[in-house]
Amino acid sequence: MYSQGLQDAKGGPEPEGLLKAFQKRIDNEEKIEPRDWMPEAYRKTLIRQMSQHAHSEIVGQLPEGNWITRAPTLKRKMILLAKVQDEAGHGLYIYSATETLGITRDEMTRQLLSGEAKYSSIFNYPTPSWADMGAIGWLVDGAAIMNQVPLCRASYGPYARSMIRICKEESFHQRQGYDIMTVLARGTAAQKKMAQDALNRTWWPALMMFGPSDKDSKHSAQSMQWKIKRFTNDDLRQKFVDATVPQAEHLGLTIPDKDLKWNEDRGHYDFGEIDWQEFMEVIKGNGPCNKQRLRARQKAHDEGEWVRKAAEVYQQKQQDAA
Amino acid sequence: MNKAIEHYLLRLADTALTQSQRIAEWCGHGPFLEEDIALTNVALDLLGHAKLLYEQAAEVSEQDVSADDLAFLRDVDAFKNPILTELPRGDFAFTTLKQYFVDQFNVLLYQALMDSQYQPLSDIATKALKEVRYHLTRSRDWCLRLSLSTDEAKQKMQAALDDLYFYTPELFETDDQLNQLMAESIIPDMSALHNQWQQQVDELLNKCQLKTPTSGWLATGGLRGEHSEHLGYMLADMQFLQRAYPGCEW
Numbered sequence: 318m319y320s321q322g323l324q325d326a327k328g329g330p331e332p333e334g335l336l337k338a339f340q341k342r343i344d345n346e347e348k349i350e351p352r353d354w355m356p357e358a359y360r361k362t363l364i365r366q367m368s369q370h371a372h373s374e375i376v377g378q379l380p381e382g383n384w385i386t387r388a389p390t391l392k393r394k395m396i397l398l399a400k401v402q403d404e405a406g407h408g409l410y411i412y413s414a415t416e417t418l419g420i421t422r423d424e425m426t427r428q429l430l431s432g433e434a435k436y437s438s439i440f441n442y443p444t445p446s447w448a449d450m451g452a453i454g455w456l457v458d459g460a461a462i463m464n465q466v467p468l469c470r471a472s473y474g475p476y477a478r479s480m481i482r483i484c485k486e487e488s489f490h491q492r493q494g495y496d497i498m499t500v501l502a503r504g505t506a507a508q509k510k511m512a513q514d515a516l517n518r519t520w521w522p523a524l525m526m527f528g529p530s531d532k533d534s535k536h537s538a539q540s541m542q543w544k545i546k547r548f549t550n551d552d553l554r555q556k557f558v559d560a561t562v563p564q565a566e567h568l569g570l571t572i573p574d575k576d577l578k579w580n581e582d583r584g585h586y587d588f589g590e591i592d593w594q595e596f597m598e599v600i601k602g603n604g605p606c607n608k609q610r611l612r613a614r615q616k617a618h619d620e621g622e623w624v625r626k627a628a629e630v631y632q633q634k635q636q637d638a639a
Numbered sequence: 640m641n642k643a644i645e646h647y648l649l650r651l652a653d654t655a656l657t658q659s660q661r662i663a664e665w666c667g668h669g670p671f672l673e674e675d676i677a678l679t680n681v682a683l684d685l686l687g688h689a690k691l692l693y694e695q696a697a698e699v700s701e702q703d704v705s706a707d708d709l710a711f712l713r714d715v716d717a718f719k720n721p722i723l724t725e726l727p728r729g730d731f732a733f734t735t736l737k738q739y740f741v742d743q744f745n746v747l748l749y750q751a752l753m754d755s756q757y758q759p760l761s762d763i764a765t766k767a768l769k770e771v772r773y774h775l776t777r778s779r780d781w782c783l784r785l786s787l788s789t790d791e792a793k794q795k796m797q798a799a800l801d802d803l804y805f806y807t808p809e810l811f812e813t814d815d816q817l818n819q820l821m822a823e824s825i826i827p828d829m830s831a832l833h834n835q836w837q838q839q840v841d842e843l844l845n846k847c848q849l850k851t852p853t854s855g856w857l858a859t860g861g862l863r864g865e866h867s868e869h870l871g872y873m874l875a876d877m878q879f880l881q882r883a884y885p886g887c888e889w
Contacts, residue, residue, distance in 0.1 A: 385663050387880060390707045395683060412672070
């Protein structure tokens, strides 16, 4: 029975009747809204997943923000600035949607900065060249779209609705990334090398974005039942590989996987084994940029403290005067 | 005449670009999310203005140059922005007050430039004015909010004012070419503009209960290509790819 072991906020069992009715609504594809009854574990799962998602948008500003001052043309600079701004906007929508589950943005920020909450490990990799802006848009936003399109139908209404808007912008992000790669791949030998190097750097971390393999994914089954997730990690990863290989071929770039080949019987590409040890290390905090990224967030938070305080005090003074 | 127009278009374009470049440094590092987004918006708008102005400058230039060539392939001594806009971003009070000075200048300037006898400039001004008006509302509000809240914020605003104040007259500096454009009603009278600006600024600083400093280094020279040490670093950063990989498409 699916409800076995589910506990309410006080640690007691969830009422069987409510659980049944809840699951029935989900099975009927009804949206769950903030004021509706929901099992505590559903609420917690959503808070964990949505806040991770919001944190990923915010930390995700940093690797691309790294190239804003150095973008090579006025047009590229405008696009990159707009894109990184979109990410801040996505963070804002998702934080707001998460707040409907009874947690504050301050608390989520605290969890991010203390390391309690996770964010997508892809953002713990460095962006040493301009081509990384292309590879991130093409592959990282491409992988994000694969993950996020099904979330537009997630059972929790505020999450689903924020994802609809976000996905529209993400598809623009992916196109601009692919456009950067196209120009570089058709450019000089040095530019082509820049593009290939960025693909080499980004490919495996992008595949890791879909999370652990299904056999090791501890949250999957329940999330599928609740229609927070619609596809398994491995299904989505396969879809991504299948969609991306022809794009790399079109660019004339080589995906850094010697085991990658079309499997006629499966109708899918076979691909090599992900280095799960690297994945676990980066999640634990031992990726190339984990410390750097969190320090940047902490610094912005600390340096912004007096500004937030001033805004609060000013607002209070205005109210008192009124 | 075209030379003087090109010179002035570059003055405005370089000002918008350098200001945008500094504001863009806040992207991902703002004091809170809403303000991160707002600052990036301002940077984007200014970058858009710079792009239009460079395109027009490229159009009137006798040389075969593009807007990107003008932004990415000129060295410090060819940049014409006032030193104010190239100053490092500083803290949020410094950024806010500097932005206010520039916004107040932009609003008055673009209002006046709508009447320019040079149509392309009038067109750009009409488009830019809508955006800089919004910028001004935002930066004015923040000046008040920071100055009239906590002691710490007020001190930071006062320190920013002490540092920035004597950089502002340079916004209105002219030379023979600009004087010629003024005489032909292509650009507004800069000393009249300065008076209007001063009046608005005095009024706001008064509301903010900030004291204008009485002495400091009176900045000058940007229009002649004489800059602070900061601009070289900004350009080294901004122009890196175009310099390291010359002649490429991006």
